[in-house]
Amino acid sequence: MAVVAEPTRRGRRSGPQARREARIGLLFVLPCFLLFLAFRFGPGVAGVLMSFTDYSLTGGGSFIGLDNFTRLWEDPLFWQALKVTVLYTVLAVPGTLIASVSLALITRRAFRGARFFRSVFFLPVVTSLVLAATVFVWIFSTGGPWSTLMGWLGFSEGSWLSDDLLVLPALAIVGVWSRFGYGMLILLARMQDIPRELEEAALTDGAGPWQRFRFIVLPQLRPALFFLAVIETTASFQVFDAVYTMTGGGPANASYTLVFQLYDAGFKYFDLGYASAIGVALFVLTVVVAVIQRLVIGKDQ
Amino acid sequence: MTAAPAETPVADPPAPAPLAPDRAARRAERRLRKQAEQDSVPHGMRATPAGRIARGALLTVAAIVTVFPFYAMVVLSLKPSAAVEFPGSLLPWPVTGEAYDSVMNAQDVPRWLFNTVIYSVVSVVGVLLLASLAGYAFAKKRFPGREAMFWSFLSMVMVPYHVTMIPTFAMIAKMGGVDTYWGMIVPTLANAQAVFLMRQFIQGLPDELFEAARLDGCSEWQIFYRIVLPLLKPILATLGVFVFLWHWNDFLWPLIIGQSTDMRTLTVGIASLQQQNVPLNVVLSGSVIAFVPIFAAYLVGQRYFTEGVTASGIKG
Numbered sequence: 001m002a003v004v005a006e007p008t009r010r011g012r013r014s015g016p017q018a019r020r021e022a023r024i025g026l027l028f029v030l031p032c033f034l035l036f037l038a039f040r041f042g043p044g045v046a047g048v049l050m051s052f053t054d055y056s057l058t059g060g061g062s063f064i065g066l067d068n069f070t071r072l073w074e075d076p077l078f079w080q081a082l083k084v085t086v087l088y089t090v091l092a093v094p095g096t097l098i099a100s101v102s103l104a105l106i107t108r109r110a111f112r113g114a115r116f117f118r119s120v121f122f123l124p125v126v127t128s129l130v131l132a133a134t135v136f137v138w139i140f141s142t143g144g145p146w147s148t149l150m151g152w153l154g155f156s157e158g159s160w161l162s163d164d165l166l167v168l169p170a171l172a173i174v175g176v177w178s179r180f181g182y183g184m185l186i187l188l189a190r191m192q193d194i195p196r197e198l199e200e201a202a203l204t205d206g207a208g209p210w211q212r213f214r215f216i217v218l219p220q221l222r223p224a225l226f227f228l229a230v231i232e233t234t235a236s237f238q239v240f241d242a243v244y245t246m247t248g249g250g251p252a253n254a255s256y257t258l259v260f261q262l263y264d265a266g267f268k269y270f271d272l273g274y275a276s277a278i279g280v281a282l283f284v285l286t287v288v289v290a291v292i293q294r295l296v297i298g299k300d301q
Numbered sequence: 302m303t304a305a306p307a308e309t310p311v312a313d314p315p316a317p318a319p320l321a322p323d324r325a326a327r328r329a330e331r332r333l334r335k336q337a338e339q340d341s342v343p344h345g346m347r348a349t350p351a352g353r354i355a356r357g358a359l360l361t362v363a364a365i366v367t368v369f370p371f372y373a374m375v376v377l378s379l380k381p382s383a384a385v386e387f388p389g390s391l392l393p394w395p396v397t398g399e400a401y402d403s404v405m406n407a408q409d410v411p412r413w414l415f416n417t418v419i420y421s422v423v424s425v426v427g428v429l430l431l432a433s434l435a436g437y438a439f440a441k442k443r444f445p446g447r448e449a450m451f452w453s454f455l456s457m458v459m460v461p462y463h464v465t466m467i468p469t470f471a472m473i474a475k476m477g478g479v480d481t482y483w484g485m486i487v488p489t490l491a492n493a494q495a496v497f498l499m500r501q502f503i504q505g506l507p508d509e510l511f512e513a514a515r516l517d518g519c520s521e522w523q524i525f526y527r528i529v530l531p532l533l534k535p536i537l538a539t540l541g542v543f544v545f546l547w548h549w550n551d552f553l554w555p556l557i558i559g560q561s562t563d564m565r566t567l568t569v570g571i572a573s574l575q576q577q578n579v580p581l582n583v584v585l586s587g588s589v590i591a592f593v594p595i596f597a598a599y600l601v602g603q604r605y606f607t608e609g610v611t612a613s614g615i616k617g
Contacts, residue, residue: 018443024521025442032435033450035491039469041453044460046468057474103363106356113360119603120364123371126599126606128550130568131588134575135370138377138585145373145391177367238461241552245572259553262463267557272467279464286461 050276057270068277078278080253081261082285084168088257089236091172092179096232097225099176100183105213107184108191118188122181129178133245136174137161140246146170161247164254171255174242179235183228190224191217226297230290237286258282374592378585400586408579409562410587413570417591419482420555420566421548427490428544429537436499437529441511451500454493470557480564485555489548495540502536503529535605542602549595567591 051068055061072078103121107114124132140146142159151157160170194217202212240259243249249256258278266275372391379396404410438444439451457465469488478484506529514524530537555566565573571587599606 021442022444025438025444025447028434028438028442028525029444029447029450032431032491032496035431035487036454036457036493038472039488039491040457040465040493043465043468043472044457046472047460047464047466050468050471055471057471103360106359111353111356117360117364120367122606123596123599124367126546126550126595127371127592128552128568128595130550130552130572131374131591131595132370134571134581134584134588135374135377137575138581139370139373145369177370181367234461238463241568244552244556245575248576259463262467263553263557266467266470272471276464276467279461279467283461283464287459 047276047279050273051280053273054271055273055276057272061273064273068274069281071274072277072281077253077256077261078281081256081258082281084254084256085237085239085258088168088172088175088239088255089233091169092175092236092239093229093232095172095176096179096183097228099180100187100228101221101225103180104184104187104191105217108188118181118185121184124178125181127178129174129241130245132174132178133242136170136242137246140170162251164251167247167251167255171239171242171246174246175236175239178242179232183232186228187221187224190221194220222297226293229293229297233289233293234286237282237289258285371592374585374588378582378589380582382580382582400580400582401590404583404586404590408574408583408587409565409570410567410590412563413565413567414590416482416559416564417549417567420485420551421545423482423486424489424548425541425544427486428492428495429541431490432492432495432499432540433503433530433533433537434525435496436501436503437525439496439500440503440506441508454496458493466554466557473558479558480561485558485564489551489554492544495544498536498540499533502533506532538602539605542598542605545598546595549591549598 052063052065053061054064054067107117107121138144140159140161142157144159147157147159150160160166198216198220199212202216207215238259239257240263243255243257243260244263247255249260259282262275262278262282265271265278376393377390378400379393379398380390381395381397381399439447473479473484473488476484478487510528510532511524514528519527550568551566552568552572556569556572559565559569562570562573567587568591571584571591574584574587
């Protein structure tokens with residue numbers, strides 16, 4: 001069978017059979033590809049081009065060179081948004097990674113109820129942050145569960161969402177809550193692939209749990225951790241849903257993120273050229289951070 | 302290796318229903334596998350009794366923290382509006398359907414629910430159909446431009462959605478698609494991740510199957526419809542659940558494209574309720590209504606979820 005199949009396949013490269021196959025292939029791909037061209041590839045290129053224009057929904061649309069970017073550079077709101085976005089990321093990403101690693105380690109081995117716990121931890125991942133935000137606003141409100149808990153611990157009972165120093169930690173808590181289950185699942189899958197002999201050998205050499213984690217498991221998890229760090233950083237840079245519903249960027253722009261500014265510029269002021277420039281800045285920032293992460297976490301791959 | 306647990310339900314299926322013995326067998330097999338896995342863990346690596354208690358305690362605390370917002374959402378939505386003060390409000394009584402009555406009657410929630418269903422269901426059908434066709438062609442057909450097309454798909458995964466969103470909106474607006482279903486749905490049908498996943502899966506299917514069907518005189522459409530699609534069932538289920546939830550939960554795109562009250566989706570509508578002075582229990586009852594299908598999809602598709610995430614790293 002294989003002997004016969006091989007020459008036929010090669011023979012099909014030219015001739016009516018090959019033409020028929022090419023026609024069918026194109027026919028099957030084209031609906032998807034044309035949509036992709038129209039709504040992803042085209043707009044991707046257009047987004048970059050638009051950042052060099054003053055395109056607005058109310059008219060205009062001429063080439064203005066780097067004006068949008070110099071304007072961005074001089075816009076204090078942009079720097080505020082950048083600062084907020086980076087701070088949020090610095091809080092949310094390590095938090096998510098630590099929670100993911102811890103829970104993956106705990107639920108790693110088969111035990112009664114392991115699947116149940118894993119499913120519970122994954123539930124926030126599939127839940128819309130807009131829906132969760134309606135409860136979290138109540139949880140963080142003055143007199144709500146969180147501020148009451150803080151009062152018991154001896155801190156102020158005020159609402160974290162209306163405190164310009166605490167609003168980002170509050171949003172980061174929501175971010176960690178909504179994302180750690182995803183990281184946990186990725187890490188669990190990776191842990192299944194770690195050869196058990198490695199740990200058993202370490203065990204016979206007298207390595208304790210911490211040493212086994214530090215010298216056996218953690219190095220093996222490195223690629224997965226790198227993948228997660230990139231995914232989570234990208235997601236944090238794009239934080240919007242929770243900010244929009246929980247704080248509206250406030251108080252006093254203390255939670256005003258880059259995507260929030262992009263949304264404001266584009267759909268409140270209809271300044272699409274400027275909004276595109278913010279999008280490009282976001283893109284550049286994402287790439288820069290991914291490269292840095294590659295250098296720091298993924299250096300020996 | 303210890304034997305299977307004493308009374309395995311395989312031997313004597315309780316009901317003659319066709320699925321029951323199958324399910325029981327699978328359960329028994331799973332139990333066996335778990336047992337074997339546990340037995341192969343060396344003693345030093347097994348949890349000690351104290352370790353087991355610590356693990357249980359930690360997991361219980363983590364689970365309570367994780368579930369608390371869902372619990373609060375449901376319980377508070379069943380309260381009369383005056384009774385949402387913490388901490389007394391966390392007990393599941395007194396219970397009324399007051400908030401649900403007002404959200405279903407006075408607000409636009411039924412319409413938003415309808416919009417969300419249209420947005421999610423049509424997108425799922427469209428994405429699955431387009432992606433399976435394209436994935437099949439990318440995996441099994443040779444045609445000019447195949448590599449170039451595939452790489453252009455791949456390259457766009459890196460570009461943040463927000464860069465493409467603005468020109469897409471401008472284009473849809475020019476075409477009169479603002480506040481229409483097609484304007485909301487059509488741009489989301491080009492889903493590169495779905496195509497990758499399909500291609501990857503179809504590449505693993507044996508060519509002989511298609512050859513045999515071809516020799517039997519099947520047309521290409523028949524091969525796709527009768528051979529490829531049935532084989533794709535597991536991956537279609539996985540991807541279908543994911544795409545459904547992506548769209549059900551989607552926020553920014555519906556927010557900018559559905560500008561009138563009538564064209565909001567549930568997420569956009571609930572966010573707008575949140576910003577008006579709507580009582581908390583009413584907003585939360587809207588959240589519960591939007592959450593029920595998510596929860597149902599999660600329960601039904603849980604297996605697909607865990608497998609899908611771990612196999613492909615699809616974004617949740």
